[in-house]
Amino acid sequence: MSGSALAVERVDFITIPTRDPERARGFYHETLGLPLDVDNPDEVTAGQVTLAFWNPESEGIEFQPSIGGFALRVGDVEAARKELEAKGIEFVGADDTGVCHMAVCLDPDGNAVILHRRYKPYEQA
Numbered sequence: 001m002s003g004s005a006l007a008v009e010r011v012d013f014i015t016i017p018t019r020d021p022e023r024a025r026g027f028y029h030e031t032l033g034l035p036l037d038v039d040n041p042d043e044v045t046a047g048q049v050t051l052a053f054w055n056p057e058s059e060g061i062e063f064q065p066s067i068g069g070f071a072l073r074v075g076d077v078e079a080a081r082k083e084l085e086a087k088g089i090e091f092v093g094a095d096d097t098g099v100c101h102m103a104v105c106l107d108p109d110g111n112a113v114i115l116h117r118r119y120k121p122y123e124q125a
Contacts, residue, residue, distance in 0.1 A: 013043070013050040014070060018109045019063055021053035027107050031087055032072070046072055069104065069112025077101040077115045084115075 018024035025044060028034045028051060034044040043052045057063050074080040081091060081103045092112075094103040099120040105113050 011049050013052045015052050015054045016107070016109075016111055017056055017063060017066060018053050018107075018111075019055060019057065020108070021055055023108055024053045031084070031089065032113070063109075065106075065110035065112075067110075067112050069114045071102070071114040071116035074115050074117055077103050077117050080115050081105075 016024060016028075021042070025036075025042065028044045029036055034046050034051070037043040037045050037050050040050075043050050045051070055063075077094075078101070081094070084105060085091065089105050091103050091105045095101075100116060100118040103115045105115070107113055
């Protein structure tokens with residue numbers, strides 16, 4: 001859709017549902033080590049994307065954790081997993097897909113967070 005107002009440029013933020021935004025921000029900032037957003041310390045950044053914390057119940061919407069999750073690229077999935085397990089974080093799954101390593105943990109609200117590292121190059125067409 002060239003020239004369309006709907007020409008998406010990038011993902012600006014992802015909303016993480018939570019019952020306690022302060023606790024959630026603490027998990028992502030202190031436990032996962034994501035930096036606070038320089039423009040809004042109520043949010044954190046993961047590379048080029050901001051993670052915003054939202055309590056749907058404050059707006060009369062039933063809370064549902066995001067089980068699809070999102071993937072955070074790390075240098076070594078197994079080493080990152082061990083580091084988080086040492087902090088008391090439990091993992092609910094891990095996989096080697098043949099092209100990448102993944103390990104899945106849950107944040108304090110039950111939202112899935114995937115540690116990810118692709119090791120096989122993309123095939124050129």
